[in-house]
Amino acid sequence: MAKFDRYMLSQLLILFSFFALILVAIFWINRAVVLFDRLIGDGQTALVFLEFTVLGLPKLITTVFPIAAFAGSVYVINRMTSESELIVMQATGSGPWRLARPVLVYGICVAVMLSILTHFLVPMAKGQLSQRETEISQNVSARLLTEGEFLHPTSKVTFYTRLVGADGVLRDVFLSDRRNPEEGIIYSASEAYLVNNGDGTTLIMVDGLAQRLSNETKQLSTAKFRDFSFDISALVRNQARENLSIDSMVTPRLLARWGDLGGSGLISQGAITEEFHSRFAAPLFCIVAAMIGYATLILGGFSRFGVWREIVIAFGLLIAIDGIDGSLVDIVLRDASRWPLVYLPSLFGLVLVTGMIWHAAHPAWLRRLRRRKVAA
Incomplete structure (x- = not known):
């Protein structure tokens, strides 16, 4: 050159x-x-x-x-x-x-x-x-452990916790699940815990109330519970592509x-x-x-x-x-x-x-x- x-x-x-x-x-x-x-x-x-x-x-x-x-x-x-x-x-x-x-x-x-x-x-x-x-x-802790804010981990799901304690306990928890077109469910509890079980994560709610509203009959049913486990893995996991x-x-x-x-x-x-x-x-x-x-x-x-x-x-x-x-x-x-x-x-x-x-x-x-x- x-x-x-x-x-x-x-x-x-x-x-x-x-x-x-x-x-x-x-x-x-x-x-x-x-x-x-x-x-x-x-x-x-x-x-x-x-x-x-x-x-x-x-x-x-x-x-x-x-x-x-x-x-x-x-x-x-x-x-x-x-x-x-x-x-x-x-x-x-x-x-x-x-x-x-x-x-x-x-x-x-x-x-x-x-x-x-x-x-x-x-x-x-x-x-x-x-x-x-x-x-x-899939990191539920990063997505849900945000206190004082209404979060939307996925479409038609709302999560709220008033306070996250130093010991990891969630205080005053609210969870709205509207994924089922036939009914909507609202869970509220005074305390909750996140528990990892293998590949999934479970939300354990204590002393709470479940409210179920039927979209067809417009009938509301409520149930109190001392403890209730809810698998929230599907709320934060992106659907894996098979291909x-x-x-x-x-x-x-x-x-x-x-x-x-x-x-x-x-x-x-x-x-x-x-x-x-x-x-x-x-x-x-x-x-x-x-x-x-x-x-x-x-x-x-x-x-x-x-x-x-x-x-x-x-x-x-x-x-x-x-x-x-x-x-x-x-x-x-x-x-x-x-x-x-x-x-x-x-x-x-x-x-x-x-x-x-x-x-x-x-x-x-x-x-x-x-x-x-x-x-x-």
Whole structure:
């Protein structure tokens, strides 16, 4: 690689790292606020919040990589054009195709990094995150030992305790169970205890009252009890999915189990196909994003008034290509045989970039074409 190529590539990678860091920080702050409120509100510790944040970072990074690749390419090309570095290179005989080489290598570098994320790190983090969410959802103490608040461990269930003693005894307990559409039950007790029995958890209520209201007859029946046990494991346990989540499988494992997953009937062939091919299409889109930034600015040439118009056009092209990808996902999900459509946005972007660079390398062809039309 020539010295100028190494210089330009280093500038592109430095600016890419800067923009990626800024974008990850912005997206992370927005997500962390919601996550912090949900976890801390459920009684979790700051360490759990930190763990969930770290596990969510790989997926977040994959979102910002194409944007950072585009921003780094646009910034470097704009700076080198305004400082006449590219003008000097073009004057020495380096055409648009020659100058595109370090940008292409830059896009490939970003694509390789994103490939490692999409094929391995993101599925591994997703699997670990799902496991930790299941464990926390089964942690009854963290969900119910919050005094003075009406809690909703699951839909149509309300729990309240006035005070949690230092010995773990719950004082003045209220439990409303409306999951049965035919009747609603309200339990109230002066004291209650949480007892772990194997994989489940039981709420032992002492000196309480059970009120049962029939929705059909509107009849209310009450019963006092000295002690009553209520299995609350189902209230806080997320229903376990019988099928494995394909987005938590690394690509080699997903490929090895393709037949078993598709044959089980629990996951459609379209979903498996889209997940598999999207892991290859996403890195390709990073190359397209970097090349669009270069091709649009190099086509605009040097201008004393800046290249804001070209930057806006390049960003619009990037958004349009990404929009095409979003519209094709549903087609692949419905029909797995149309998986080549996953690569269509990237292919369209590469064709568009090739056309723009060719036009920048042959600026006179359009004038000759117009002259021929005038002569005819």
